[in-house]
Amino acid sequence: MKKLIEFKNVHISLENEILFEDISFSIYEGERFMLTGKNGSGKSLLLELIALGYTNDLKSRYKGLVVTGHIYDENGQDLLDPKTERSISYVTQTEDFYRNSTLYKEAEIACHGSGQPLNEDKLDQLLEAFELTRKKHQKLKNNLSLGEGKLVHLLTRILQLGSSKILLLDEPLNHLSFRNSKVFNEIMLQEIVNNPTLTIVMVSHCRAISFVNKSMEYNYKIGCMEEREYKSYDCFE
Ligand SMILES: Nc1ncnc2c1ncn2[C@@H]1O[C@H](COP(=O)(O)OP(=O)(O)OP(=O)(O)O)[C@@H](O)[C@H]1O
Ligand SMILES: [Mg+2]
Incomplete structure (x- = not known):
């Protein structure tokens, strides 16, 4: 499988808090996972860094933000550099x-x-x-x-x-009716049939999505990203 994104020793901290400590992990082509974690743990920040880079706008919005390390794309370009071109579709929170x-x-x-x-x-x-x-x-x-x-x-x-090879979804179901959440799930399943290598990272607290097959969460105790089973409860059936 082709490596599309590689986090290498990424350290993210705010004025009074370390959000991610020296994380290294990769996202491969065709992977589709839920990025989970408690409110305020830095999920949106992580997606924005991938989608737009370590921009001045981000630095001014997040007080005391410091990001070190690298987020490489498939060509070895650093996505933390806002000037790096990227073909990523990004749904913001x-x-x-x-x-x-x-x-x-x-x-x-x-x-x-x-x-x-x-x-x-x-x-x-x-x-x-x-x-x-x-x-x-x-x-x-x-x-x-x-x-x-x-x-x-x-x-x-x-x-x-x-x-786009990569779709980043930050809480896409917020404010959606149950009907439209179900429609969105069905549309994504069809998109994946049309493009089986589409890579998806979705932040959500929803447990009914069936187009992702695992979840990832930062484990504070050991300081690394951990893969977990994503159990969909099929309540859209
Ligand atoms: N301007 C800001 N906007 C958002 N978060 C900020 C800002 N300034 C500081 N923070 C802090 O940055 C941290 C990470 O925020 P982020 O929005 O990435 O969390 P999150 O995991 O997406 O949370 P949620 O599940 O509530 O959406 C939080 O602890 C928050 O308190
Ligand atoms: Mg968020």
């Missing part, structure tokens, strides 16, 4: 749109950003699946509930998947 934009334009921007034209048929299918068709050309500002906002963010990232 709290989404941020160009609020003057429309859903359609957001989808176009997301696709162009990942170097591909918008597949409008696929957009229409996703809108129908999530019951959002009526919102397609509406302005996003003052027009979306929290759950609808999350769905717009999710579907723009799903549209990017044609050109």
